[in-house]
Amino acid sequence: MHISSKIILKLLFYYFKILGFMPxxxxxxxxxxxxxxxxxxxVILTLGYSKNVMNVMLSRSSFIRPRETILAVIVDFVxxxxxxxxxxxxxxxxxxxxxxxxxILKLFLKTLESTSVIMKIKMTKIYDxxxxxxxxxxxxxxxxxxxxxxxxxxxxxxxIKDYDFPVWTLFNYPRIIPLNxxxxxxxxxxxxxxxxxxxNKNIGYLPEVYVDxxxxxxxxxxRLKPREIxxxxxxxxxxxxELRNQIKMSNEIFALPxxxxxxxxxxxxxxxxxxxxxxxMKKTFSWPILINVSWVLMRMLLLLSFIDNCHTVCEEANxxxxxxxxxxxxxxxxxxxxxxxxxxxxxLQEPVEIKFHDALKLNHELxxxxxxxxxxxxIIMIQLDQxxxxxxxxxx
Numbered sequence: 001m002h003i004s005s006k007i008i009l010k011l012l013f014y015y016f017k018i019l020g021f022m023p024x025x026x027x028x029x030x031x032x033x034x035x036x037x038x039x040x041x042x043v044i045l046t047l048g049y050s051k052n053v054m055n056v057m058l059s060r061s062s063f064i065r066p067r068e069t070i071l072a073v074i075v076d077f078v079x080x081x082x083x084x085x086x087x088x089x090x091x092x093x094x095x096x097x098x099x100x101x102x103x104i105l106k107l108f109l110k111t112l113e114s115t116s117v118i119m120k121i122k123m124t125k126i127y128d129x130x131x132x133x134x135x136x137x138x139x140x141x142x143x144x145x146x147x148x149x150x151x152x153x154x155x156x157x158x159x160i161k162d163y164d165f166p167v168w169t170l171f172n173y174p175r176i177i178p179l180n181x182x183x184x185x186x187x188x189x190x191x192x193x194x195x196x197x198x199x200n201k202n203i204g205y206l207p208e209v210y211v212d213x214x215x216x217x218x219x220x221x222x223r224l225k226p227r228e229i230x231x232x233x234x235x236x237x238x239x240x241x242e243l244r245n246q247i248k249m250s251n252e253i254f255a256l257p258x259x260x261x262x263x264x265x266x267x268x269x270x271x272x273x274x275x276x277x278x279x280x281m282k283k284t285f286s287w288p289i290l291i292n293v294s295w296v297l298m299r300m301l302l303l304l305s306f307i308d309n310c311h312t313v314c315e316e317a318n319x320x321x322x323x324x325x326x327x328x329x330x331x332x333x334x335x336x337x338x339x340x341x342x343x344x345x346x347x348l349q350e351p352v353e354i355k356f357h358d359a360l361k362l363n364h365e366l367x368x369x370x371x372x373x374x375x376x377x378x379i380i381m382i383q384l385d386q387x388x389x390x391x392x393x394x395x396x
Contacts (some may be wrong), residue, residue: 005128008135015138016184019177020045021094024101032102039095046091049174053084056171059164065156065288068275069385075271080171082264086178089257100253104246108188111242115195126194134187137305138180141298145176148294155288178261182302185258186309188250189354193313195243200316203236203323237343240320244352247317255356262360265303270374272296274381281382303370310354310362317352 016022023038060080064073116123149172157163272295279289324344355361 003132003135005124005131008131012135012138016180019174019180021090021177021181023094024098032098032105034098042091042095045174046088049084049087049171052167052170053080055164055167056080059167063160063163065159069278071381071384072271072274072278075267075274075381079264079268079271082260082267083175083178086257086260086264087174089260090177090181093254093257097253100249104249104253107242107246107249108191111195111239111246114239114242115198127191130187130191130194134183137187138183141179141183141302142176144294144298145179146173148291148298149173149175151294152291155291178264179298179302181257182261182265182306185250185254186306189247189309189313192243192246193309193316195239196313196316196320199236199240199243200319200323203233203320233343240317240347243317244350247313247352247354251354251356259356259360262303262306265299266370266374269296269299269303270377272299273374274378277378277382278385304367307362307366308364311364314352314354314363318347321347321351 013022013026017024017038020042023035023042024032025035025038027033057077057080060073060077064070068076112123112127153165153169153172156168157165272292276289276292276296279292321344324347353361360366
């Protein structure tokens with residue numbers, strides 16, 4: 001079954017609207033408008049969820065699950081608070097940052113059109129493929145989340161006496177919001193990365209441009225004149241600047257919610273990894289272990305996808321410097337070496353980076369830091385548990 005990209009876009013838009021972080025209406029191509037009813041809906045969600053969180057905290061302080069320790073409960077409290085902060089922040093930003101979202105959308109559509117004109121290709125096909133990939137990823141993570149949360153609620157209801165099922169149900173299902181919010185950024189950046197990739201290929205082929213003249217796929221070799229090469233380079237540089245500006249705008253506007261979302265995934269991964277390791281060490285194999293594995297899989301999949309995608313896009317964007325230097329060094333574009341040198345040095349001095357508030361730089365180095373911190377925390381938590389257990393056994 002083939003679903004058109006327009007239907008997929010509408011499905012995603014209305015689904016995100018139900019989740020509360022798209023309080024807009026699609027007025028016409030490239031233009032969003034505030035929706036008063038959707039904004040009121042988001043405000044009600046924010047206030048209602050804030051009230052529910054108080055009940056959740058009271059409920060959580062009243063029980064310890066069979067496989068948990070005091071330290072695990074503390075980490076879970078931190079994770080729950082991060083959930084609330086991330087969700088509330090996403091809703092608040094969706095209401096207060098409308099103008100910035102509109103600016104990014106306009107620049108994005110302008111870049112899409114510029115790429116199609118300058119490179120003489122249809123970006124629609126590439127855009128549709130990425131949109132379908134996003135739809136599948138969103139569907140998979142949302143189904144996995146719903147199954148995990150539902151199973152967890154049922155297990156808690158069976159394990160814990162006087163478990164407040166309605167309160168926890170109202171709290172747990174909205175926790176899907178940060179996952180979907182992060183996926184929008186992942187695929188927005190991925191589309192920009194595809195633009196950078198096409199841009200680099202066209203710059204590399206610039207001295208000898210090949211044109212598909214007709215449907216018979218007969219390739220004709222064309223050598224551009226120096227002035228034409230100069231014009232092309234300036235067009236590519238302008239397009240590159242527009243792409244960089246979109247990344248900068250995204251970094252500046254949404255830094256705080258994304259830091260919170262990433263910190264949430266990381267903390268929750270540590271908590272569930274600890275519960276999983278604890279169950280393995282005590283050889284208490286049960287359904288909750290599978291739930292922990294599912295949570296870790298879901299959180300780490302999103303976290304690693306987010307970071308890896310940002311790293312890949314920055315790497316592709318900064319590859320332009322190498323291509324320009326090669327063109328300049330090999331003298332493939334005689335007469336324009338000074339302009340090439342100027343552009344490449346400018347690119348070298350201001351590399352593309354995805355970082356939030358200059359505090360969190362998203363690249364593969366972050367993987368190693370995360371692995372080190374996770375391992376350290378797990379070792380400390382397990383050792384503390386063993387010390388408490390040994391002290392308890394000694395007293396007995």
